[in-house]
Amino acid sequence: MKAFSYYNATDLKDAVMVLGNMEVQSLPLAGGTDILGEMKNRYVSPGRLVNLKSIPGLDKISFGREGLKLGALVRLHDIAMDKRIQKDYPGLAQAADSVGSPQLRNVGTLGGNLCQRPRCWYYRGEEYPCIRKSGGICYAVSGRNKYHCVIGGGPCFIVHPSDTAPMLMALGAKVTIQGVKGSRDVVMDEFFILPEEDSTRENILLPGELITAVTVPAPAKGSRNCYLKFKERGSRDFALASAGASLLVDEAGTTCLKASLVLGGVAPAPHRAKEAEALLTGKKIDLQAVEQAVKAALADAAPMTENEYKVGLARTILKRAILRAAGVEV
Amino acid sequence: MAQWKPLEKMRYVAHDVPRTDGPAKVTGAAKYTADIVLPGMLYGMILRSPHAHAYVKNIDLSGAEKHPAVKAVLDMNKYTVRYYGDEVAAVAATSPELAEEALDLIKVQYELLPFVVTEEAAMAPGAPRIAEEGNVSWERAGDKAKVEQILAGSSHVVEADIRCQVQVHACLESHGAVAQWEGDKLKIWISTQGVHGCREDFATYFEIDQDKVEVICDYMGGGFGSKFPVGVEGQVAARLAKIAGLPVKLMLSRKEECLAVGNRPSANMKLKMGGDSQGKITALWQESNGTGGISGNAGFPMPYIFAVPEGAYYKKHAHVRINAGTERPFRAPGHPMSAFGTDIIVDMLAEKAGIDPLRFRLLNDPDQSRQKQYKIGAERIGWETRWNKVPGSGSTGKKRGVGIGAGRWGGGGARSTKVQVEIFPEGKVVVSTGTQDLGTGIRTLVHQVAADILGIPMSYVTPQIGRTIYPFSTGSGGSITTGSVTPAVNNACNTALTRLFEKVAPALGVDAGDLACEDGVIYAIADRSKSLKWKEATALLQGEVLNITDGWVEGLSSSGVAGCQFAEVEVDTETGRIKPLKYVAVQDFGLAVNTLTSRSQINGAIVMGISWCLSEDRTMDPKTGTMVNPNLESYKLSGPMEIPEIEVIIDHMPERGVIGLGEPPQVPVAGALANAVYNATGVRITRMPMTADVVLQALAKKGGA
Known part of the structure; x- marks a missing residue:
């Protein structure tokens, strides 16, 4: 380092x-579980680290009319363990809980x-x-590329490593971005970028910009x-x-009114499975319908x-996530 | 010949005894090499080749030499670097960060040479020659034509392509040393499997007498065979310290651990086995290769476990050099590969012959211990109900199956082992020997044996190990530590006790030969009313410390162990995930000195074997000649979720004396797992690691066929 x-x-x-x-190349520091590894491997060597943990108020979980608001410094452990998140957004608690190890979740934000x-x-x-x-x-x-992307690659073939991102995207979350000129809200679908747009960054943040919060819409009935x-x-x-699968089902709980399905680990950004979403919408959720829908996912994979x-x-994995979200036993 | 005290007379030996140093380890009181901090100590670091193969045209050290924090710079004087990670130069500076900064200031000019990092590329026609001796050395046995003739005449013949990948040791504690010179005397803390071997290595290297070298390894975090020689890193630490005139600590990083301090060679084998109509093995045909990196050495013993008739074995094996770090011994060198290949081909032959693999083994395994062990293990795993008569016939989705693996090992004891026993007038006993505890528990074993032979509580005894100031003990390799050390402790304690009896006999008015000691009381065997408490007896030493050193004796240890394991797995056929559910390990190792640490050894070996079989993969990039995963993120060791229920059955044979256990339980793990996967799925997976992609591919191939 x-x-x-x-x-x-x-x-x-x-x-x-x-x-x-820009006089000194500066990078933000929150939990530090990622940046420390980068600096130790010496391909990232900032002149200055800017500690964000010293900023008060960025580590709050709150529930309001708008839905769930998560400060950028909320620890993954706190999301995973929050009783109300577990109840209203079980997928988000599961995503946070699936990250790394207990030690990493205790400091990672x-x-x-x-x-x-x-x-x-x-x-x-x-x-x-x-x-x-x-x-x-x-x-x-x-x-060697067994862990690389199968869709959305070129000229770089990474996969996006986040677990919370696919779920938040499926839940229709938006991120609040703070820059020198003020703050703005961006839906998750527009936050990540593919390498063809810029292969040196994974999202729209420019130097000097930060995520300050993530807002998840209040859960609709069904x-x-x-x-x-x-x-x-x-x-x-x-x-x-x-x-990450987020479904809206009818009162009987059997028909899918709306499906929001996002894949992780396969593309340089969380990958929305649009074809599967379309095929599932309006269908009675059973094994056959779900199998048919997921077959359409990644049809363009290369x-x-x-x-x-x-x-x-x-x-x-998508099939199982949909079935589990819908509570269908197979 | 010496004999062990009857088991019923011993309070600790053959019992569950928690580790003597457990509290020190978990509280951090135990100081490992990395914990040593000396006044003025510098930090050493090694500059390594970023290329797989190159000439070193020029090396300019001046930048590092001028760095104000740098106190020593070393040129390794390499003309050729032969793998990614090969040592080029080294520095010692006042902090690790400044040492790293100084390494950046060393300018090396390389002339790149062609390289090969896979066995296939090294063996291909027209491959670049990466060593003067050539890329391949052949090992042959038997008559190919004759064996093929036997196969042709056999009732059943099976064939398999087996691949065992390279495995790195991944010791929790990295290699390294803290070196301190006082004049021409070297004192060195080093993470090692042989303190006395290191003393000899350093003395030879620096051309000084062995008494000028003191080696210390009070605690260490694993070696698995990779920590015998002082290694380049040990030499460099001592050389830097000598140049700087200050102590130097040099501990390797995880990346360096993956690249440069050893690995288990690969083994790629094409096997054919024949069987007669009665289910007896008729012949074994083997063409194979393996790589041990730049040294090429990559052997494994065959035929393994099973009897192959005289003249019915043919082998053609290539030891292949590639541009990668050289192999070092690794927990039962060779045997896990032999077992993996053998367990699979035997399972296949059993099926072809229409015989239950358990019965097939009973038919073909000549070892009497394993004959018994197979039956015990089969009963414990529930073979009769859990083994799928039709492989893959279990429920859909997640499928379960069971499999068997077998292994053997040697062990033994070193006659050169010496132990010192000091009995102090206040009753305290110090038992010292220059062995070292890799984590296997020998410190605890010394403690237990001394207490039981003397007939006193363990609390009276302090074991001391890990230093060359203690009497000579051998390196810990080949599972010989217990067989070397405990007989010597036994003998030295007996000698010390006899001497003590001679001192106290007059006070009791009996002959020394008529005394015994039990539960801290010395008494006349014929008249128990004539007795002294241990501390009353030692007080009679009157200020003198009874101090004797004695050595290993015959009769208390032996060699040659057998074991078998049964695995039950669950395979998710949609995701390719293999989940080991249960292992039953039946293992013989003579007299189990400590049944608790013995079970720990077997548990650890099973975890390590599963890790090798399911996830560890040294991934070499043929384009760049580098290892792309020199870290514990993507070089994947098993974690808690991979560990199954483990049932250990100690096949106790105290009459055989002590035999080491470190290596043998590692041997059958992967073969048992592979056979269980086949039994679960009906699909034969013969290459490791059996990651999801490999399993899915195999299942798809079967489905499409």
Whole structure:
């Protein structure tokens, strides 16, 4: 790790001012579980870390008319353990609980989970001047790629590593972004970007901008949700494939009125399974209907040399997430 | 020949005894090498090659030498670097961060050379030659034509392509040392499996007498075979300290652990096995290769476990060099690969012959211990009800099945082992020997045996190990530590007790030979009213410390162990997840000195074997010549969710004396798991690691066929 200076931000305005000052390259620090690994591997070496934990009030969970509001510094553990989140948004509690290990969830924050950098082993190694580090090539294309994306790739082939992002996107959440010029709200569907737009960042945040909060709409009557994650190793792993499913069902609880389905672990950003959503909407939710719907997911997938297995796996995980959200026993 | 005291006379031996150093370890009081901090201590760090194969054209150390925090710089004088991670230079600076900064200032000019990082590429026609000796050395046995003739005449023949991947040791504590020179004397704390071996290594390396070197390893966090020699890292720490005139700590990073300090070689084998109409094995045919990195050494013993008739075995094996870190011994070197291949091919032959694999083993395994163990294990796993007569015939979705694996190992004891026993007048006993505790529990075993042989409570005894100031003990490898140390402790304690009896006999008015000691009371065997409490007896030493050193004796240990394991798994056929549900391990290792630490050894071996079988994968990138996952995120060790219920059955044979246990239970793990997966799914998976992608692919192939 290279030497850096450390700054305790006093408030949000102070934080974005300091982060936006380009004289010293500055990066925000929340839980630190991601940035520390990056700095230790020496491909990220900021001149200054700006500590956000010194800003009061960013770690609150509150419920209002607008729905659930989560401060960016809310710890993943707190989301996973919150009784009301477990009841109203079980998928969100499941997503937070599926991240890393208890130790990581105890310090990792929601904002950090959404903004974490990819786990691609070429990106994570200082030896590889890859395209995500503003270098020339994606090493995964002709290299080892069993954990890489099957859709949405090019010229870089990462997968987005977040567990909370697919679920929040499925729940129709929006993020509040603070910049030097003020704050704005952006729906999750517009927050992440694909490599074809910019292969050096995973979301729309510009230097000096921060997520300050995430708002999840209040649950409508008949809403059901679930997050499922498949890990290669059952203990402490990133998703090979995951699925956030948010359904609106009729009074009988059997017909799908609306489906919001987002896949993780398969694309450089959380991937909305639009075809499956369309096929499921208006259908009676049973094994056959769900199987038919998920078959349409990832129809445009373009697997790499070592990751074709992810297509079928992601469909299976999506199928199970939908069935579990709907409470259908199979 | 010496004999162990009757078990009924012992309070600790053959019982569950918690670790003597458990509290020190869990409270942090135990100081490992990484915990050592000395006044003025510097931090050493090694510059490593970023290339798989290159000439070092020029190396400019001046930038590092000029750095104000740097106190020593070393050129490793390499003309050629031969793997990603090969050592090039080293520095010692006042902090780890400044040492890293200094490494950046060393400018190395490389001329890149072609490289190979897979067995296939190294063996391909026209492959770049990466070593003077060539990329491949062959090992052959038997007559191919003759064996093929036997196969052709056999009632049943099966064939399998087996792949065992390279496994890195992944010791929780990394390799490293803290070196301190006082004049021409070297004092070194080092994480090692052999303090006395290290003393000899350092003395040889620095051309000094062994008495000038003191090696200390009070505690260590695992070695598994990778920590015998002092290694480049140990030498570098001592050299830097010598140059700087200050102590130097050099502990390797996790990345360096993955690249440069050893691994278990791969084993890729094509096997054919024949059987007669009665289900007896007729022949074994093997063409195989494996790589131990740049050293190439990659052998494994075959035929394994089962009897193959004389002249009916053919082997052609390639030891393949690739541009990767060299192998080092790893928990039962070779055997887990032998067992994996054998357990699978035997399972296949049993099926082909229409014989239950359990009965097939009873028919073909000549070992009497395992004959008994198979039956015990089968009963405990519920073989009769849980084994699917038609593989894959269980319920849909998540499928269950059971499988068997078998193993053997040697063990033994080193005659050179010495133990010192000091009995102090206040009754305290200190037992010292220069062995080391890799985590296996030998400190506790020394403690138990000493207390039982002397006939006193363990609380009177302090065991001391891990230092070369204590009498010579051998390196901990080959599962010989218990067989070396405990007989010597037994003998030295007996000698000390005899001497003590001689001192106190006059006070009791009996002959020394008529005394015994039990539960802290020395008494005349013929008349128990003539007795002294231990501390009353030792007070008669009158200020003298009774101090004797004695050595290993024959009769208390032996070698050669057998074991078998039964695994039950559940396979999610939609996701490819294999979940081990239960293991039953039946293991013989003679006299179980500590049944608690013994079960721990077996538990740990099963976890390690599952980890190898299901998830560990040193992933080499053929394009860059690098290992892309030198970390514990994507080099995946088993965690708590992978660990099944484990039932350990100690096949206790105290009459055989003590035999080491560290390695043997590692051997049958993967084969049992592979056979259970087949029994669950009806799909034969013969390559490791059996990750979801591999399983899904195999299932899809079967489904499409």
